[in-house]
Amino acid sequence: MAGSVDTEGFKEHHPAHHFKDADHEFFTVKNGMWLFMLQEILFFAPLFVAYFTFKFIYFEDFQYSAAKLDWKLGAVNTVILIVSSFTVVRAVVAAQRGNNEGLIENLIYTIICGFGFMIVKAIEYSSKIADGVLPGAWMNNAALVEAAPQAPLFYSLYFMMTGLHALHVAVGIGLFAWLLLKAKRRELGPKYYTPLEMTGLYWHFVDLVWIYLFPLLYLVG
Amino acid sequence: MSKDQHHHHILANSTSLKVLLFLFVFTFLTVFIARFDFGALNFPIAMLIASAKAMAVMLYFMGLKYDDNQNRAIFFSGFAFFGLFVFFVAVDFFARPSSQMPPRGQSFFAEVTGGPSFERPWEVSEEILAYGREVYFDQACHTCHGDEGFGDGIAGIAIGARSFHDGEGWKNGRRPSDVYKTLMEGLGAMPAYPTISVAARWAVSHFVLDFGPEPPADDAESLARFGIDPSLADGGLGSGEEERATIPVDFAIERYILR
Numbered sequence: 001m002a003g004s005v006d007t008e009g010f011k012e013h014h015p016a017h018h019f020k021d022a023d024h025e026f027f028t029v030k031n032g033m034w035l036f037m038l039q040e041i042l043f044f045a046p047l048f049v050a051y052f053t054f055k056f057i058y059f060e061d062f063q064y065s066a067a068k069l070d071w072k073l074g075a076v077n078t079v080i081l082i083v084s085s086f087t088v089v090r091a092v093v094a095a096q097r098g099n100n101e102g103l104i105e106n107l108i109y110t111i112i113c114g115f116g117f118m119i120v121k122a123i124e125y126s127s128k129i130a131d132g133v134l135p136g137a138w139m140n141n142a143a144l145v146e147a148a149p150q151a152p153l154f155y156s157l158y159f160m161m162t163g164l165h166a167l168h169v170a171v172g173i174g175l176f177a178w179l180l181l182k183a184k185r186r187e188l189g190p191k192y193y194t195p196l197e198m199t200g201l202y203w204h205f206v207d208l209v210w211i212y213l214f215p216l217l218y219l220v221g
Numbered sequence: 222m223s224k225d226q227h228h229h230h231i232l233a234n235s236t237s238l239k240v241l242l243f244l245f246v247f248t249f250l251t252v253f254i255a256r257f258d259f260g261a262l263n264f265p266i267a268m269l270i271a272s273a274k275a276m277a278v279m280l281y282f283m284g285l286k287y288d289d290n291q292n293r294a295i296f297f298s299g300f301a302f303f304g305l306f307v308f309f310v311a312v313d314f315f316a317r318p319s320s321q322m323p324p325r326g327q328s329f330f331a332e333v334t335g336g337p338s339f340e341r342p343w344e345v346s347e348e349i350l351a352y353g354r355e356v357y358f359d360q361a362c363h364t365c366h367g368d369e370g371f372g373d374g375i376a377g378i379a380i381g382a383r384s385f386h387d388g389e390g391w392k393n394g395r396r397p398s399d400v401y402k403t404l405m406e407g408l409g410a411m412p413a414y415p416t417i418s419v420a421a422r423w424a425v426s427h428f429v430l431d432f433g434p435e436p437p438a439d440d441a442e443s444l445a446r447f448g449i450d451p452s453l454a455d456g457g458l459g460s461g462e463e464e465r466a467t468i469p470v471d472f473a474i475e476r477y478i479l480r
Contacts, residue, residue, distance in 0.1 A: 026229075030288075030292065031291065031292060031295075034292040034295040034296050035295055037295075037296055037299070038295050038296060038298060038299040040299075041296075041299030041300065041302075041303060042299060042302060042303070045302070045303045045306055046306075048303070049303075049306050049307055049310055052307065052310075053310060053314065055264075056314075071252070071255070075248065075252055078248050079245070079248065082241065082244045082245065082248065083241075085244075085278060085282050086237060086240075086241045086282075088282075089232055089237045089282050090234075090237065092232075093231055093232055093234070093237070096229060096231045097231070201283055204278055204279075204282045204283045205283075207278055207282075208275050208278055208279070211271050211274045211275050211278065212268075212271050212275065214248075214251075214271075215251050215255070215267035215268070215270070215271050216267070216268075216271075219251060219252065219255040219267055220255065220263045220264050220267045
C-alpha cells in the first residue's frame with residue numbers, strides 16, 4: 001500500500017446488521033454491482049447487434065450517413081470521458097488514503113467532465129436537428145435520403161445508442177453530485193468508500209460503452 | 222473463494238497515469254488509422270483498437286486485474302452472452318435463402334413496381350395466385366402471417382396476426398376487394414401497402430383468401446369503391462383513378478423508409 005493513509009476525522013459507517021463487518025458489506029455490494037453491470041452490457045447489446053446487422057446489409061448507406069457526423073466532436077468527447085475515468089480513479093485513491101481535499105477536487109473535475117460531455121452532445125444533437133437529420137420517420141433531409149436511402153435507419157440507431165449512453169452520463173453526474181455532498185460531510189474515507197467505488201465502476205462502464213460507440217458511429221460508420 | 226482473500230487494492234498513481242496515456246495514444250491511433258482505407262479491414266481494426274482500450278479500462282480502472290474470479294466471471298460473461306447474441310443473429314441471417322435477404326443499399330422491401338399485369342386483376346386466376354405468392358414473400362407478409370398463412374410468423378405471434386385459414390371475424394370482410402381495402406388503408410397493427418402496384422395488391426389479396434374457405438364474390442358496388450367498373454373489359458383501370466396509386470420506385474422506396 002503506497003502513500004500514507006489518514007483514517008482520522010471521518011464519519012463512522014455502520015454496516016447493515018446482516019453483514020459481519022464492513023469488508024463483508026463492501027465485497028457483497030461490489031459483487032452486486034458487477035451483476036448490475038452484466039445487466040448493463042446486455043441492456044446495450046441489442047442496439048449494438050442491430051447496428052452490426054444493418055451496417056452489414058446497408059454498408060454504403062451507413063458509411064455515407066456516418067460521414068455526416070463530426071468525428072472531431074466525437075473525439076473530444078472520447079478524451080473527456082477518458083479523463084473523467086482517470087479523475088474517478090484518483091477520487092477513489094484519495095478516499096482510500098483519507099485525502100478528503102483530493103477526493104472533493106477529483107469529484108468536481110469528474111462532474112465538470114460530465115457536463116462537458118453533455119454540452120458537446122447538445123451541440124451535436126442541435127446541429128443534427130437543425131439540418132433535419134432526425135431518426136426514422138422524423139428524418140427531414142431530402143438530400144441525405146436521396147444519397148443514402150437508409151440514412152433514417154442509421155440515425156435511428158445513432159440517436160438511440162448515443163441517447164441511451166447520454167442518459168447514463170446524466171445519471172452519473174447526479175451520482176457524483178451526491179458523492180460530492182457526502183465527501184463534504186466527510187462521510188467517505190479509507191474505512192468506508194463503498195458508494196464511491198460502485199459509482200466509479202458504473203462510470204468506467206459508461207466510458208467503456210463510448211470507447212466502442214466512437215469508432216463504430218464516427219470513424220468506420 | 223474465501224472472503225479473507227479480499228483486499229482493498231489501491232491503484233498506484235504511476236499505473237493510472239500509464240493507463241491514461243495508453244488510452245490517449247490509442248484514441249489518437251484509431252482516429253489516425255481511420256484516415257486510411259483498408260477496405261473490409263476498417264471495421265475489425267477499429268474494433269480491435271477499441272477492445273484494447275476497453276481491456277485497459279476494465280483491468281486497471283475497474284480493477285478487474287485485482288478483483289476476484291467471481292466478479293471477473295460475472296462481467297466477462299456479459300461479453301460472452303453478447304458474442305452468443307451476435308452468433309445466433311449471424312446464423313439466422315446467413316441461413317436465410319437469398320430470396321429473403323433484403324437487397325443491399327436499397328429498401329428493406331422488394332421493388333414496388335413492375336411485375337406482370339393482369340387484364341382483370343380483381344378476378345382470381347392461377348396466374349394471379351402465383352404472382353400473389355411472390356408478392357406475399359417479397360413484401361415480407363409471411364414474417365407476421367406465417368409461411369402457410371396461419372398467422373404464426375415470428376413477428377406476428379406477439380401482435381396476433383390473422384390466420385387466413387379462419388373464415389370468421391374479418392373486420393373488413395372477405396371479398397377480394399375487402400382485403401384490397403385493408404392493403405390500401407391498413408387495419409390495426411397491419412400496415413397499409415398503398416405503394417405496391419395495383420396488380421400486386423389484388424394478387425396478394427387473392428393469394429391470402431386462397432388459404433381459407435371460398436370467399437364471397439365481389440359485385441359492381443364493392444368494386445366501384447376502387448374505381449373499377451366490371452362491365453368494361455379492363456374495368457377502366459387503364460385510364461382510371463386507380464392508376465395514380467402506382468408511384469415511381471424512388472418515391473416508393475422513400476415512403477417505405479419514412480413510414
